[in-house]
Amino acid sequence: MALPVILLNCIGNEHKDYIKQQVQIKNPYLDTMEEDILYHFSLSTKTHNLPEMFGDTKFVCVGGSANRMRAFAQFMHHEMKLTGTPEDIRDICEATDRYCMYKVGPVLSISHGMGVPSISIMMHELIKLLHHAQCRDVVLFRLGTSGGVGLAPGTVVITDKAVDYSFRPRFEQVVLGKVIIRSTELDEGVAKELLQCSNELQNFPTVIGNTMCTHDFYEGQGRLDGALCSFSHEEKLEYLRKAYEAGVRNIEMESTVFASMCRVCGLKGVYL
């Protein structure tokens, strides 16, 4: 419950100077294409009027689970006192089961599945969607579950930098067989703004820290209960201790590509 309440407190601030910009597509071919199909959203520039459907979007909130992102959209619908009943909101992507998407007022709520590849597909198509819809001043929030490192359960971690398994703030993207390194530092301004909102609310312990992104849930995160486990309890604790020393405060599976794509495309992103 902490995340939507903190977010809701921020909604009024949508015209802050630091979010006054348009999403930048980094693809010279895109605007020359007759049609752009957003395959995994089941939307297209030919079959849908994207500016009409999405042009007023100011906040995009993404999270792994489809049910949770529906519940979040219903919560926001209720809190923003929109007309209609929250239970009747429609999944805009109902023609596909890859992701789900709900729009309530200026808030878009989208699921992204689990892991870097899954959220990466969603990010490509979301960024194109915001571009085609001519959206301006958009802030992207990731609201997700993660495992805390050295923190009391329930603590909200606002990500400073997303780091890889070696605690480096970088994302390795393979482009036609070549590895490209991209930076994963997130926007400081929005993170601080959010921390301040949280502090004012008082009820939700919140910290700013690094988030470590792994590519699996078991061996990469030191779990002893996977189908494969080749390390001891002590080795696991040693790794988590090193992570903590490197500033890691939580571990999850999507942050590096989220942060790197936000940076490249000039999108203000917050990762919770």
Added chain:
Amino acid sequence: MALPVILLNCIGNEHKDYIKQQVQIKNPYLDTMEEDILYHFSLSTKTHNLPEMFGDTKFVCVGGSANRMRAFAQFMHHEMKLTGTPEDIRDICEATDRYCMYKVGPVLSISHGMGVPSISIMMHELIKLLHHAQCRDVVLFRLGTSGGVGLAPGTVVITDKAVDYSFRPRFEQVVLGKVIIRSTELDEGVAKELLQCSNELQNFPTVIGNTMCTHDFYEGQGRLDGALCSFSHEEKLEYLRKAYEAGVRNIEMESTVFASMCRVCGLKGVYL
């Protein structure tokens, strides 16, 4: 339609010598645990009688899309002439939205989402499930969509080796911050058996070839219509030509971890 028909033709052969073995868990802690929770299936050794629910499983079929795996289970229900109506099959994982799972006779049909991390979580929990349920002689089939390389659309590719972006038959698994290399060669016996089934049916062009696994759908696979694109049409074709020369016949996003986990755990796996 090709895949279920080919598979159905194989169902009668469930007692082949090459599949006479039990799934091997490679985790010394697992059998000492009081309870094993399969978090992403919403199942547990304490709350569910796994041997009773799953003990007779002989074929596990997995694919990315939840809707498709439900349709596949309904198709198999119909073809195997089971009692009850195909439309009434129940999602065993309905308490979670991470994956869906249907059981029809000896066939288990499970969705795995998109990308290596997503299927990796499913594989860990599936292998533990088969172990707890004391299943024997199980064959695992992946039935999925993929992009063909130099093949007529609709051709079924049975994977020989899963290869990475450099066409190497290997999977890099990070274990507590260290990179471990695992082999990704799939079982030759089951692949040849499946090819023979397909040849007998005649209607479905089928080849055995390498499958390249990428970690994204756009930049890694040479698509010109992502939010980011830094290469030319010619560079894309050059990369695909090199892939073809290295034996790659299709490209998708989950094969390397599927193949490597099948090998490590002694599970006969076929990747379509």
